[in-house]
Amino acid sequence: xxxxxxxLLAGCVGCTCSRVVTNPEVAGLSTAWxxxxxxxxxxxxxxxxxxxxxxxxxxxxxxxxxxxxxxxxLDTRVWELHFGYLVSPIFRRSRQVAADDxxxxxxxxxxxxxxxxxxxxxxxxxxxxxxxxxx
Amino acid sequence: MFRRIAVLAALAMAAGGCIWNRAxxxxxxxxxxxxxxxxxxxxxxxxxxxxxxxxxxxxxLRDGRVVYAFSYGDAKTEGxxxxxxxxxKTNSSFSAxxxxxxxxxxxxxxxxxxxxxxxxxxxxxxx
Numbered sequence: 001x002x003x004x005x006x007x008l009l010a011g012c013v014g015c016t017c018s019r020v021v022t023n024p025e026v027a028g029l030s031t032a033w034x035x036x037x038x039x040x041x042x043x044x045x046x047x048x049x050x051x052x053x054x055x056x057x058x059x060x061x062x063x064x065x066x067x068x069x070x071x072x073x074l075d076t077r078v079w080e081l082h083f084g085y086l087v088s089p090i091f092r093r094s095r096q097v098a099a100d101d102x103x104x105x106x107x108x109x110x111x112x113x114x115x116x117x118x119x120x121x122x123x124x125x126x127x128x129x130x131x132x133x134x135x
Numbered sequence: 136m137f138r139r140i141a142v143l144a145a146l147a148m149a150a151g152g153c154i155w156n157r158a159x160x161x162x163x164x165x166x167x168x169x170x171x172x173x174x175x176x177x178x179x180x181x182x183x184x185x186x187x188x189x190x191x192x193x194x195x196l197r198d199g200r201v202v203y204a205f206s207y208g209d210a211k212t213e214g215x216x217x218x219x220x221x222x223x224k225t226n227s228s229f230s231a232x233x234x235x236x237x238x239x240x241x242x243x244x245x246x247x248x249x250x251x252x253x254x255x256x257x258x259x260x261x262x
Contacts, residue, residue, distance in 0.1 A: 016221040018214075019259035023228055025251050050248040053191075053206045053229040064204065064233060066196040077259070108197075 011083050018078040023052050026073035027100045027119075034104065034115045037133035041110040044069060066110075071102040097122060107133070154214035154223055155255070161207040162188055169205075169232045169245050177242040179203065182234060191231070199238030206231040207250075213257045226253035 029048055033039075051063045051071040063070040075098035081091040098121050105114040117129035165186045172185055182203055183189050191206035207230055214223030230250040235243050 012219075014219045014221060016223065017259050018221075018223045018225065020225040020227065024226070025228070025249065045246050050231065050233050050246045052248040053204075053208070053231055064194060064202060066200070 011085075013082040013085065013088060015082065016078070016080040018080070020076045020078065021074070022054055022076075023071075023073040024075075026052075026071045026102060029071060029102050029117075031102060031104070031115050031117050031129050034112055034131075036112045036115055036131050039112045041066075041069075041106050041112075044104055044112065067106055069104045069106075071100075073098075073100045075099065152216050154212065154216055154221070156212035156225075158210040158212075158227075159208070160210070160229070161191065161205075163207045163209070163230070163250065165205045165207060165232050166230070166247055166250060169234075169247065172234065172242055172245050174242050174244055179234075179236045179240045179242070182242075186232070190234075196235075200243075201236045203234040203236065204231045205234070209253055211253045211255050213255045214259075215257060222257065222259055224256045224259045226256060228253045 033047070034044065048069075048071070051069050054063065054072045054074060063072065074096060076094055076096045078092065078094040080093075083089055083091065099118075100120075101116075101118045103114070103116045103118075104112055107113045111133070113133045115129060115131050116127070119126045119128050165188055168186045172182070177185065179201070182205075186205055188205055190203040192204040194202040194204060196202060208227060210225055210227035212223055212225040214221060228251050230248045233246045233248075235246070237243050
């Protein structure tokens with residue numbers, strides 16, 4: 001038993017703790033000035049700019065359309081255990097620990113119909129802003 | 136003397152090293168080249184020639200309109216490697232130039248997302 005534990009320990013080449021933060025500036029975007037039913041697509045783009053892609057540049061279509069602009073920032077922790085020498089498998093575990101989402105929807109005339117802002121930290125969600133245009 | 140050198144060498148080996156890694160995705164110069172696009176005149180087929188890149192994404196909108204997205208990004212990784220334990224932090228920011236084209240294939244607007252520079256940071260823990 002002891003030999004097996006020692007062999008396992010000897011096989012551990014190392015571990016890596018990483019953190020990957022993408023588009024952190026999204027957390028600081030202000031949506032308080034957006035008025036559902038009045039603010040237009042052009043005004044939103046002028047004040048906030050267009051949303052950046054997330055994670056990889058191919059993700060663009062999910063975040064930009066005529067009906068929606070979606071800003072997203074991510075904070076992910078990655079833990080890796082490297083085992084073995086000649087053949088070295090890597091055991092990897094990642095967990096998203098934070099995210100900020102700003103979603104603005106537009107009606108057919110290009111006027112804001114919904115603004116929402118959600119902040120996630122750990123396992124908790126907080127709806128920071130959620131407003132819809134009056135029907 | 137030999138013992139001291141051996142201890143120093145062992146310490147140097149244990150210290151491992153520092154990590155700096157920078158990954159640039161696509162060519163950020165598309166943002167400057169976008170100034171060469173003339174809304175109302177430039178046609179969609181001219182965009183790759185003006186921007187020097189193929190679009191990363193083509194997004195169909197209503198009424199035959201299309202958005203061409205030219206994306207780019209910058210990721211900076213800093214860390215420390217102690218042989219058995221490696222700590223790294225990666226800060227990345229992505230941006231894009233969006234070109235709105237009407238149903239006739241003529242550019243109507245050019246927008247871009249902000250392009251903040253990611254910071255170099257090492258410590259991966261905390262808020």
